[in-house]
Amino acid sequence: MRETMVIFRRELRSYFLSPIAYVFGLLFLAIVLFAASSMALVHGSQASMQSFFGMLPWVLLLFLPGLTMRLWAEERKSGTLELLMTFPVQISGLVIGKFAATLCFLAFLMVLTLGLPVTLDYYGSVDWPPVIAAYVASLLFTGSFVAVGMFWSSTTRDQIVAMLLSVVSLLVLFVLGYPTLLEAMAGWMPAVVVDVLNGVSPYKYFESIGRGVLDTRDVVYFACFCGFFLYANALVLQARRHKG
Amino acid sequence: MDSASHFTTGQAAGARHAERGGALGVTVHVVLLLLVLGQLVYLASRYRVRVDITSDKLWSLTDSTRSLLGNLDERLLVEAYFSEKDKLPVNVRNTRAVLDNFLDEMVQLGKGKVVVERFDPNSDKAVADKCGRVGIQPADMRSTSSSSVSLDRHWQGLRFVYGGGKQKVLGLVAPASSYQAEATITPAIKEVVTTSKRKFGYMEWPAQQVGQSAAGVGWNTVRTFDQVAKRYELQNFKDEDGALLPDDLQTLFLFRPKDLTDRQKYVFDQFLMRGGTLVVFADAAEYAIGPRRAFTKMPMAIDAPNSKVRFADQLANYGIEWRQKVVADLAGEADMPRDRFNAPFEYFAAPELNFLGQQQLAWKQYPYFFHAVAGDWSNAADQLARDTKGLVDAGKAARYRELFGTGMPSDEFLFQSFRKIGRGPGFYWPTWVGLRQKGGAEDLPAGVTGRVLLRSSPLTLVEDPPQNLDPIGNGDPRARQEHYQKFLASFGERISAQTREQAPLMVDVRGKLPSFFAGVERPKRPSEIKEEEAKKKAEEAKEQGADKPGEEKPGAETVAPIGPEPAKTDADAVAAAPPEAAQLDEPTAAGRIVMVGDSDFLRDDFVKGDYRQAGGPWSSLGPLFFAQMLDWLAEDKDLIALQSRVPVDRTITLVKEQQPGGDVRVAEQALQQKTRLVRVINWLVPPMLLALFGLVVFAVRRGHKRRFLASVS
Numbered sequence: 001m002r003e004t005m006v007i008f009r010r011e012l013r014s015y016f017l018s019p020i021a022y023v024f025g026l027l028f029l030a031i032v033l034f035a036a037s038s039m040a041l042v043h044g045s046q047a048s049m050q051s052f053f054g055m056l057p058w059v060l061l062l063f064l065p066g067l068t069m070r071l072w073a074e075e076r077k078s079g080t081l082e083l084l085m086t087f088p089v090q091i092s093g094l095v096i097g098k099f100a101a102t103l104c105f106l107a108f109l110m111v112l113t114l115g116l117p118v119t120l121d122y123y124g125s126v127d128w129p130p131v132i133a134a135y136v137a138s139l140l141f142t143g144s145f146v147a148v149g150m151f152w153s154s155t156t157r158d159q160i161v162a163m164l165l166s167v168v169s170l171l172v173l174f175v176l177g178y179p180t181l182l183e184a185m186a187g188w189m190p191a192v193v194v195d196v197l198n199g200v201s202p203y204k205y206f207e208s209i210g211r212g213v214l215d216t217r218d219v220v221y222f223a224c225f226c227g228f229f230l231y232a233n234a235l236v237l238q239a240r241r242h243k244g
Numbered sequence: 245m246d247s248a249s250h251f252t253t254g255q256a257a258g259a260r261h262a263e264r265g266g267a268l269g270v271t272v273h274v275v276l277l278l279l280v281l282g283q284l285v286y287l288a289s290r291y292r293v294r295v296d297i298t299s300d301k302l303w304s305l306t307d308s309t310r311s312l313l314g315n316l317d318e319r320l321l322v323e324a325y326f327s328e329k330d331k332l333p334v335n336v337r338n339t340r341a342v343l344d345n346f347l348d349e350m351v352q353l354g355k356g357k358v359v360v361e362r363f364d365p366n367s368d369k370a371v372a373d374k375c376g377r378v379g380i381q382p383a384d385m386r387s388t389s390s391s392s393v394s395l396d397r398h399w400q401g402l403r404f405v406y407g408g409g410k411q412k413v414l415g416l417v418a419p420a421s422s423y424q425a426e427a428t429i430t431p432a433i434k435e436v437v438t439t440s441k442r443k444f445g446y447m448e449w450p451a452q453q454v455g456q457s458a459a460g461v462g463w464n465t466v467r468t469f470d471q472v473a474k475r476y477e478l479q480n481f482k483d484e485d486g487a488l489l490p491d492d493l494q495t496l497f498l499f500r501p502k503d504l505t506d507r508q509k510y511v512f513d514q515f516l517m518r519g520g521t522l523v524v525f526a527d528a529a530e531y532a533i534g535p536r537r538a539f540t541k542m543p544m545a546i547d548a549p550n551s552k553v554r555f556a557d558q559l560a561n562y563g564i565e566w567r568q569k570v571v572a573d574l575a576g577e578a579d580m581p582r583d584r585f586n587a588p589f590e591y592f593a594a595p596e597l598n599f600l601g602q603q604q605l606a607w608k609q610y611p612y613f614f615h616a617v618a619g620d621w622s623n624a625a626d627q628l629a630r631d632t633k634g635l636v637d638a639g640k641a642a643r644y645r646e647l648f649g650t651g652m653p654s655d656e657f658l659f660q661s662f663r664k665i666g667r668g669p670g671f672y673w674p675t676w677v678g679l680r681q682k683g684g685a686e687d688l689p690a691g692v693t694g695r696v697l698l699r700s701s702p703l704t705l706v707e708d709p710p711q712n713l714d715p716i717g718n719g720d721p722r723a724r725q726e727h728y729q730k731f732l733a734s735f736g737e738r739i740s741a742q743t744r745e746q747a748p749l750m751v752d753v754r755g756k757l758p759s760f761f762a763g764v765e766r767p768k769r770p771s772e773i774k775e776e777e778a779k780k781k782a783e784e785a786k787e788q789g790a791d792k793p794g795e796e797k798p799g800a801e802t803v804a805p806i807g808p809e810p811a812k813t814d815a816d817a818v819a820a821a822p823p824e825a826a827q828l829d830e831p832t833a834a835g836r837i838v839m840v841g842d843s844d845f846l847r848d849d850f851v852k853g854d855y856r857q858a859g860g861p862w863s864s865l866g867p868l869f870f871a872q873m874l875d876w877l878a879e880d881k882d883l884i885a886l887q888s889r890v891p892v893d894r895t896i897t898l899v900k901e902q903q904p905g906g907d908v909r910v911a912e913q914a915l916q917q918k919t920r921l922v923r924v925i926n927w928l929v930p931p932m933l934l935a936l937f938g939l940v941v942f943a944v945r946r947g948h949k950r951r952f953l954a955s956v957s
Contacts, residue, residue, distance in 0.1 A: 017945065022938040029931040037926040043915055044585055047894040112930040119926055124896035129297040199285070212298035220288035224281040231277060235270050 003089040007097025015105040024067050025109050032059045036116060047124025049117055053134045057174060060145055065166035068149025069159040071098055076157045085241050091234045099230060102146045107139060130212030137209030140222035144202055145170055147229035154236045177201025305349060309430045313353040316437060318407035320358045325380045327366045327399040333385050339418040346425040365399045378403055381415035404436045412436040435474060442878050445489060447482040448499035451530050463499040465848045471871040486769045488514055488825055495521040495877050500843035504555050505548045506767035513760045519833025521877060525843035528568035528675040529709035537858045539713035560680055561760040563688040563753045564839055567676035570709040571747045572611035574739055575701035579614040581607055582864065589860030590670055594716060605859050610715050611735055613861055616651035616668035616698040616749060628702055628744055648746060654697045658876035668698050669865040671749060672850060674842035676706050678748035692755035699746040705739045706747055754836040762829040846870055898922060
């Protein structure tokens with residue numbers, strides 16, 4: 001645990017010292033807040049964060065792989081991964097430490113978007129519990145994206161490849177739950193397969209929590225999703241350590 | 245091959261083998277993990293715990309549905325006529341999921357009393373035929389797949405059969421949320437499991453409209469409103485002969501009573517003495533809206549010409565003070581339409597050029613049309629206590645803080661949904677209806693309690709119904725504008741002469757109400773009067789007959805007259821009628837009067853929106869208020885609980901509403917500027933904060949580095 005905390009602190013510090021993280025943060029905030037405030041802050045409309053949470057997954061989809069691509073690939077490229085592997089730290093500790101630090105940095109960015117609901121509440125009246133639930137859902141959702149990004153980063157030395165793999169896999173996973181696509185698939189796929197694909201996609205679970213219903217099913221899904229990719233990530237690193 | 249090379253080859257093969265074994269192990273690992281996690285997610289979705297954290301509990305079943313299903317006496321069979329889910333268009337598929345979920349919950353809550361049977365009309369022609377017979381409707385919708393577009397027939401209807409007999413069909417249901425499903429299905433179940441409809445009585449005095457048919461404009465629309473007609477039976481008890489109301493009638497509505505005879509007042513009194521509930525929608529004057537939306541006052545008398553007692557005095561006897569004066573509210577919040585931009589015609593709107601030069605209906609302040617505001621007016625005490633120079637009179641402000649309160653002081657469940665939207669239903673030329681007062685304090689009869697349920701704002705003008713109600717008049721646009729300005733200015737002058745007070749608009753009085761006719765001979769029925777007159781005439785004739793002997797001898801044989809039997813006289817009819825119940829001078833049970841100072845908000849032409857195209861008025865919330873009032877009076881909290889689950893009004897107000905008569909373009913510019921400012925702040929401040937934070941971090945770091953280098957050198 002102590003070692004994990006050391007890794008966590010090191011990673012988190014590196015985010016706050018890295019210009020790339022700031023560029024990512026600035027772009028992320030500027031885009032998401034520009035679009036959301038244009039859509040949400042309209043005189044006479046209802047005070048709702050729906051537009052913000054509706055576009056958040058898409059913005060994360062585009063930007064998050066840029067942040068996660070370097071997590072292992074850079075270590076490998078700069079040769080620090082081997083050094084890291086020699087530390088008396090368990091692989092799981094390494095993975096969790098990096099994962100938690102990335103999530104923490106993203107949570108920090110999320111906190112910076114709280115001005116929007118506060119403004120909406122000032123000029124209208126925001127229903128806070130669903131908004132808080134949607135933030136929690138966004139964090140879970142972000143966690144699952146980070147886990148996928150980390151996994152691909154661990155499989156390759158090239159950051160661009162890691163980013164492309166992340167973008168494609170996340171896009172596929174996310175879009176799988178889209179009703180329009182499901183309908184199209186239902187035309188030529190067995191219903192069971194469509195249901196399974198729908199069940200795999202984080203889309204519906206995110207939507208469920210986002211509307212203000214905390215469901216154990218959704219939490220278990222996100223926990224399993226993150227757990228699976230983090231475990232796969234650890235397996236890859238383990239294999240690399242054994243390989244020497 | 246030497247031993248060394250053999251060893252190397254063997255080692256490599258071993259490594260490859262180990263690698264292959266490792267890869268296999270990892271694969272097995274991953275597959276097993278996937279299976280376990282998949283199973284875990286599946287189990288979590290089967291045995292889930294969900295918590296609805298919305299403040300309005302929009303995703304939870306209400307207690308009403310739970311208690312309804314948990315207390316069924318007989319079996320409730322739910323026949324679900326659903327076509328295949330996978331073939332449903334995408335926008336409807338979610339509604340099926342909602343319905344499936346709702347039906348599952350119904351079965352769980354029914355504890356064996358609720359049985360759901362599913363049928364697919366598309367797969368069985370006999371089922372489709374049955375659908376046609378019972379009233380399940382198909383919907384032809386377009387479905388798209390990757391390669392084709394087709395028009396398919398879909399079914400999504402429900403039939404409820406309770407105890408093998410009573411049934412109810414929902415031909416096509418497509419709820420987008422569990423809340424909507426509940427709002428549709430629970431009343432249907434309630435209807436099917438309830439043995440009889442609750443009966444309400446009413447009497448109405450329709451208005452004679454300008455250019456309308458002789459039937460006039462009444463209150464039929466709200467009585468036949470779906471939510472009302474399906475649950476309640478409304479029966480007309482307006483009897484020309486003034487018969488007493490039946491004992492089984494609990495509630496009687498009076499829609500704009502006028503020309504009331506003493507006998508009618510006696511009927512109301514005796515009804516209250518027996519513990520009845522009298523609901524009065526009253527107006528002090530009759531207003532008509534002409535073909536060109538000309539507002540005119542028509543003559544109207546509350547009491548009949550030969551009436552000896554006044555209806556207002558009768559109400560005062562029970563504890564209600566009805567000032568037959570019209571109330572106008574000048575507060576901006578009070579006469580602002582619910583949706584100013586999309587439905588400006590709720591109160592009063594007139595064609596106007598917008599900033600793009602297009603003509604559109606724009607809301608105009610018309611203080612006679614307004615609603616009670618749920619907000620607390622004591623917060624506006626300082627503003628109201630300003631003098632003409634803008635200075636606040638501290639003493640006055642303190643008094644106002646004490647005196648003023650919310651416009652909807654009641655927490656009764658009738659008002660729950662209205663409180664959520666921050667306002668009551670719109671009233672049109674309402675009158676002052678309050679509790680009886682003496683020396684500035686409430687003066688209710690002993691054993692009677694009363695509450696004011698709706699009030700206007702403190703910026704209220706109470707005056708005799710004026711003759712001139714038209715705010716715009718006829719003429720060219722400029723003349724109309726001038727007329728309107730004068731119309732509003734005159735309000736300002738009149739209100740400055742009155743003390744600030746909130747006019748009560750709705751009251752509820754209940755208890756052992758004292759009889760208005762105690763110790764007084766009861767007013768006779770018209771038929772009784774006729775009978776007496778007939779008897780009197782007969783006696784007079786008899787007396788005259790006695791003076792003429794030989795015309796008719798007693799004991800002579802009576803010969804039946806030839807020809808048709810003569811028609812029965814009124815006296816005969818009265819003689820045949822059962823005797824009337826004895827007059828009650830004391831109440832036998834607690835009675836109740838609910839009085840609303842307006843009846844126009846429920847009037848057919850206002851509710852149907854006959855004047856919407858012309859710019860209003862349109863009573864959009866009137867029918868809802870009436871339907872909820874019936875549930876409230878019937879004390880059907882279950883249905884009220886469902887209806888009150890409307891989302892809270894969370895409208896964003898970036899700028900205060902335009903003052904009456906203000907420049908629209910200036911207001912639009914102000915709105916645009918404010919919108920831009922708020923958006924830019926929200927857009928730029930967080931990234932700038934992040935950038936600033938980054939700069940600070942880099943500066944600190946650079947400082948550390950310099951100090952370190954300096955210390956090293």
